[in-house]
Amino acid sequence: GESVGLHLPTLSVQEGDNSIINCAYSNSASDYFIWYKQESGKGPQFIIDIRSNMDKRQGQRVTVLLNKTVKHLSLQIAATQPGDSAVYFCAVTRGRGSQGNLIFGKGTKLSVKP
Amino acid sequence: ETGVTQTPRHLVMGMTNKKSLKCEQHLGHNAMYWYKQSAKKPLELMFVYNFKEQTENNSVPSRFSPECPNSSHLFLHLHTLQPEDSALYLCASSQEGGRANTGELFFGEGSRLTVL
Numbered sequence: 001g002e003s004v005g006l007h008l009p010t011l012s013v014q015e016g017d018n019s020i021i022n023c024a025y026s027n028s029a030s031d032y033f034i035w036y037k038q039e040s041g042k043g044p045q046f047i048i049d050i051r052s053n054m055d056k057r058q059g060q061r062v063t064v065l066l067n068k069t070v071k072h073l074s075l076q077i078a079a080t081q082p083g084d085s086a087v088y089f090c091a092v093t094r095g096r097g098s099q100g101n102l103i104f105g106k107g108t109k110l111s112v113k114p
Numbered sequence: 115e116t117g118v119t120q121t122p123r124h125l126v127m128g129m130t131n132k133k134s135l136k137c138e139q140h141l142g143h144n145a146m147y148w149y150k151q152s153a154k155k156p157l158e159l160m161f162v163y164n165f166k167e168q169t170e171n172n173s174v175p176s177r178f179s180p181e182c183p184n185s186s187h188l189f190l191h192l193h194t195l196q197p198e199d200s201a202l203y204l205c206a207s208s209q210e211g212g213r214a215n216t217g218e219l220f221f222g223e224g225s226r227l228t229v230l
Contacts, residue, residue, distance in 0.1 A: 034218065036219075042224075043206075043221030043223045044157075044219075044221045045221070049218065091219075101159065101162060101170065103156075104157040106155065106156045107156075
């Protein structure tokens with residue numbers, strides 16, 4: 001069946017360093033990919049997305065990389081700050097055109113040390 | 115007002131109780147969702163409503179009963195739940211179809227349910 005997996009359940013980085021969170025997916029028909037951030041006691045919040053016709057997209061301090069050949073997705077956070085501490089989820093569509101119907105990974109908990 | 119509001123934020127109920135979770139979205143979206151978030155498990159999609167019509171029931175037990183009276187409101191009615199149903203229940207909305215379709219889900223802050 002379809003699955004989305006994350007390489008590390010936890011990640012600890014020093015404030016100011018760059019963070020990289022990885023995600024692997026199984027469905028080659030997935031065409032839309034999103035990263036969400038969930039702070040303690042809150043619902044997931046959209047960070048950045050990318051469609052399958054791109055391999056890189058940049059936002060403010062965040063970059064998403066997509067490698068469709070190996071079905072791998074990563075989120076890079078530049079100059080990580082204490083406010084970035086949260087659980088990060090990748091989500092992928094179940095197939096072409098099913099954009100609101102997402103499969104989520106388990107999440108990576110990012111801890112930022114001051 | 116936040117985009118998606120859920121009430122109550124916390125709920126404790128016995129296995130024989132009947133309760134309901136409420137979700138309201140103020141974003142003008144046409145699709146609403148219920149997700150279940152359990153510890154150390156991925157978010158699980160439960161129900162999808164598109165233009166008030168249920169388009170997906172992800173093999174959810176009948177003790178969970180959704181209701182979508184209009185495109186802004188979504189309820190989850192709970193009856194004779196089990197302790198393993200204890201979880202965070204998240205509501206989300208999105209705009210599906212057309213040029214405004216980004217596929218992005220907007221989540222509420224969740225209702226933390228504990229079944230005793």
